[in-house]
Amino acid sequence: MAKIPEKTIERLSKYRRAVLSYQAAGKHHIFSHQLASLLHITPVQVRRDLMLIGHTGTLRRGYEIKDLIDNISEIIDTDKGQRVAVIGLGNLGKAFISYLNGKRSKLTIVAAFDINFDKIERNFAGVPCYHIDNLNEIIKTENITIGIIAVPTEQATEVAEKLVFAGIKGILNYSPKSLNVPPSVFLEEYDMITSLEKVAYYSKLQ
Amino acid sequence: MAKIPEKTIERLSKYRRAVLSYQAAGKHHIFSHQLASLLHITPVQVRRDLMLIGHTGTLRRGYEIKDLIDNISEIIDTDKGQRVAVIGLGNLGKAFISYLNGKRSKLTIVAAFDINFDKIERNFAGVPCYHIDNLNEIIKTENITIGIIAVPTEQATEVAEKLVFAGIKGILNYSPKSLNVPPSVFLEEYDMITSLEKVAYYSKLQ
Numbered sequence: 564m565a566k567i568p569e570k571t572i573e574r575l576s577k578y579r580r581a582v583l584s585y586q587a588a589g590k591h592h593i594f595s596h597q598l599a600s601l602l603h604i605t606p607v608q609v610r611r612d613l614m615l616i617g618h619t620g621t622l623r624r625g626y627e628i629k630d631l632i633d634n635i636s637e638i639i640d641t642d643k644g645q646r647v648a649v650i651g652l653g654n655l656g657k658a659f660i661s662y663l664n665g666k667r668s669k670l671t672i673v674a675a676f677d678i679n680f681d682k683i684e685r686n687f688a689g690v691p692c693y694h695i696d697n698l699n700e701i702i703k704t705e706n707i708t709i710g711i712i713a714v715p716t717e718q719a720t721e722v723a724e725k726l727v728f729a730g731i732k733g734i735l736n737y738s739p740k741s742l743n744v745p746p747s748v749f750l751e752e753y754d755m756i757t758s759l760e761k762v763a764y765y766s767k768l769q
Numbered sequence: 770m771a772k773i774p775e776k777t778i779e780r781l782s783k784y785r786r787a788v789l790s791y792q793a794a795g796k797h798h799i800f801s802h803q804l805a806s807l808l809h810i811t812p813v814q815v816r817r818d819l820m821l822i823g824h825t826g827t828l829r830r831g832y833e834i835k836d837l838i839d840n841i842s843e844i845i846d847t848d849k850g851q852r853v854a855v856i857g858l859g860n861l862g863k864a865f866i867s868y869l870n871g872k873r874s875k876l877t878i879v880a881a882f883d884i885n886f887d888k889i890e891r892n893f894a895g896v897p898c899y900h901i902d903n904l905n906e907i908i909k910t911e912n913i914t915i916g917i918i919a920v921p922t923e924q925a926t927e928v929a930e931k932l933v934f935a936g937i938k939g940i941l942n943y944s945p946k947s948l949n950v951p952p953s954v955f956l957e958e959y960d961m962i963t964s965l966e967k968v969a970y971y972s973k974l975q
Contacts, residue, residue, distance in 0.1 A: 655860070761782065
């Protein structure tokens with residue numbers, strides 16, 4: 564299958580979560596308009612996205628939930644799952660670990676890194692914390708493919724370089740420092756201040 | 770001035786931060802290609818964005834940094850600044866407070882809300898924490914216009930309803946629950962799991 568556009572992948576991730584909770588409520592089928600309403604988007608968008616991944620429903624019963632989950636999982640997940648490291652065990656790093664672990668069987672945070680010796684060689688929510696100097700070794704021995712950067716701005720570039728050097732495949736950067744990585748690494752960046760300033764601008768106009 | 774598109778506002782926020790650090794390093798002017806390189810975008814994009822807000826540089830010296838900062842600030846900020854509340858004082862709420870306060874003179878987190886009595890009536894990093902039952906009253910007396918939702922999924926809808934009822938202008942929602950708000954409120958949502966699943970998908974293809 565051709566590479567799926569970023570916005571579609573984001574929606575597929577949300578569809579899966581929405582239908583998982585539908586399934587947990589004992590439902591077996593869902594209509595496009597129901598799925599659309601859970602995400603506050605249009606039914607046309609839902610049908611277009613699911614058609615793109617070759618998934619079709621029936622007029623009478625809609626989409627079969629189990630099939631839909633399997634179908635999306637096949638696209639997003641890998642069979643063995645992927646292993647994730649969090650770099651920077653401050654409040655943000657901890658938020659990610661508390662929030663994620665146990666919720667996704669195919670994405671597991673297996674290591675945290677920090678420079679604070681109070682945190683190193685201890686566990687946070689079951690995740691061991693190592694010194695950043697051991698990053699290269701741990702990424703390799705633990706077979707980690709994704710790194711989440713949650714360190715202060717000044718350290719972000721150095722951390723990204725270490726991750727790339729260690730052979731990471733994807734980086735999720737939460738520091739406000741915009742990074743530059745080689746094309747062999749997928750980079751996604753999110754900047755809290757920018758989001759808040761955007762809300763501030765539009766709030767002012769409300 | 771007409772309402773500026775979301776993507777442009779996001780870049781303006783980033784331009785301002787980039788030139789603030791340039792200014793802190795003692796520089797007075799910046800060329801579009803320098804600004805572009807700090808953000809890893811094209812100089813054409815920079816020139817187009819700044820032209821949209823009526824800002825022009827000179828061929829010889831580029832943009833004057835002080836003017837540029839003033840110009841962007843006039844668009845994003847309000848004179849008196851805006852006051853912000855964080856709802857949910859878990860790791861994510863704390864990350865936001867530690868990260869933001871003191872960095873933006875025009876956006877100040879003045880209150881946190883939680884349901885945990887260990888947190889209520891105490892301060893975190895100088896921000897007082899109140900019981901969620903006092904939200905309506907505090908939002909009004911403290912003149913808060915922006916709310917950041919950092920509560921678990923199940924509580925997100927109820928918190929949003931309380932914020933809207935209290936007359937908030939903008940919401941930044943970090944819970945994975947997609948919200949529905951009246952058009953009088955600007956809503957920005959960010960979902961950590963979706964971002965990570967997106968990185969997982971593209972990492973797999975690398």
